[in-house]
Amino acid sequence: MVASADIKITRVAKSRVGEYDVNNVPFGKIFADHMFIAEYENGKWSKCSIQPYEDVPMSYALSALHYGQAIFEGMKAYKSDEGVVSLFRPIDNFNRLNKSAIRMAMPEVPEEIFMGGLTELLKLDKNWVPDGDFGSLYIRPFMISTDEAIGVRPSDNYKFVIICCPAGKYYAEPVKVLIEHHYFRSVRGGVGYVKAAGNYGRSLYPTRLAQDKGFQQVIWTDSETNKYVEESGTMNLMFVIDNTLLTPALSDTILAGITRDSVLAVARDWGLKVEERKISTEEIIAAHNAGTLMEAFGTGTAATIAHIKAIGFEDHLYELPAVEDRKFAPKVDEFLRNLRKGREQDKHNWMLKVC
Numbered sequence: 001m002v003a004s005a006d007i008k009i010t011r012v013a014k015s016r017v018g019e020y021d022v023n024n025v026p027f028g029k030i031f032a033d034h035m036f037i038a039e040y041e042n043g044k045w046s047k048c049s050i051q052p053y054e055d056v057p058m059s060y061a062l063s064a065l066h067y068g069q070a071i072f073e074g075m076k077a078y079k080s081d082e083g084v085v086s087l088f089r090p091i092d093n094f095n096r097l098n099k100s101a102i103r104m105a106m107p108e109v110p111e112e113i114f115m116g117g118l119t120e121l122l123k124l125d126k127n128w129v130p131d132g133d134f135g136s137l138y139i140r141p142f143m144i145s146t147d148e149a150i151g152v153r154p155s156d157n158y159k160f161v162i163i164c165c166p167a168g169k170y171y172a173e174p175v176k177v178l179i180e181h182h183y184f185r186s187v188r189g190g191v192g193y194v195k196a197a198g199n200y201g202r203s204l205y206p207t208r209l210a211q212d213k214g215f216q217q218v219i220w221t222d223s224e225t226n227k228y229v230e231e232s233g234t235m236n237l238m239f240v241i242d243n244t245l246l247t248p249a250l251s252d253t254i255l256a257g258i259t260r261d262s263v264l265a266v267a268r269d270w271g272l273k274v275e276e277r278k279i280s281t282e283e284i285i286a287a288h289n290a291g292t293l294m295e296a297f298g299t300g301t302a303a304t305i306a307h308i309k310a311i312g313f314e315d316h317l318y319e320l321p322a323v324e325d326r327k328f329a330p331k332v333d334e335f336l337r338n339l340r341k342g343r344e345q346d347k348h349n350w351m352l353k354v355c
């Protein structure tokens with residue numbers, strides 16, 4: 001790990017944390033006191049620093065803005081009942097960031113910089129980690145290309161940055177989702193399996209159209225056949241049909257969610273039958289009509305579990321059983337919440353204690 005001695009640390013003169021109730025702030029708007037920055041130039045990473053959170057002075061020719069070499073991660077730190085701050089599966093986020101970097105022709109970040117920067121940052125901003133049952137510190141590591149030049153080619157210079165913000169519950173209520181079959185999030189051979197910033201930009205217009213119809217999110221289908229469901233918003237999708245947990249198999253059009261992997265592991269630990277395979281819209285509707293579609297939900301770092309209360313498809317709305325009547329998703333949601341608070345045995349070694 002990059003030692004704290006190798007990180008130039010400039011602390012804030014006075015912390016802003018006392019200005020907020022960190023258990024009760026809007027998501028993604030209030031940032032912790034410090035940020036970590038590493039710079040890539042002349043073919044290597046160097047210049048690691050932690051400094052007060054600030055805006056970027058930048059050139060309008062910044063290559064990330066024009067050609068989209070921009071990738072990111074989303075992860076969380078939790079505070080246990082004893083006040084210990086831990087990260088949930090950080091190495092998986094580190095590995096996924098580098099998978100994104102490779103696909104976007106960007107340099108990989110060394111583990112010692114990712115983990116060293118993250119650890120030192122958390123030690124400084126520990127007081128920003130909410131301690132409530134639903135609270136966490138959302139962590140956004142990201143990399144952008146920083147050449148100040150017009151011209152389509154991989155940049156020579158990059159910045160890897162980590163910023164953090166306190167977070168509470170993401171979706172307060174179960175969501176209504178619309179199966180989208182005109183626009184696609186991701187195509188075969190594309191970048192859907194990585195966290196490239198452009199994936200999110202392209203999803204906004206179709207999502208807004210769905211929101212105008214009263215839905216919170218869309219369910220994306222595969223662009224080749226338009227038959228199989230893939231993901232929903234920034235979440236992987238899961239269904240319980242006839243006591244079997246179903247989720248679309250991973251491919252180059254689906255992001256390998258860390259929450260997805262965790263939920264599948266817990267389901268297997270609990271002896272539930274799990275299937276990772278293609279799931280067609282037809283199959284979901286047939287199960288609904290037969291009364292065997294018991295649960296539908298999204299999984300992701302921001303929400304953990306977002307229960308789906310209704311699915312819209314071609315002018316029909318298919319309503320699902322009430323969350324109180326669901327056996328699996330509320331239980332796994334609670335289990336993961338307790339695990340992160342240090343109240344469950346961590347048999348998979350998912351939690352990394354930091355400070």
Ligand SMILES: Cc1ncc(COP(=O)(O)O)c(C=O)c1O
Pocket residue numbers: 074231233234235236255256257258259260299300301302
């Ligand atoms: C497109 C997409 N799918 C799925 C997920 C869920 O991934 P994870 O569970 O690692 O947060 C995310 C969020 O990172 C996402 O952006």
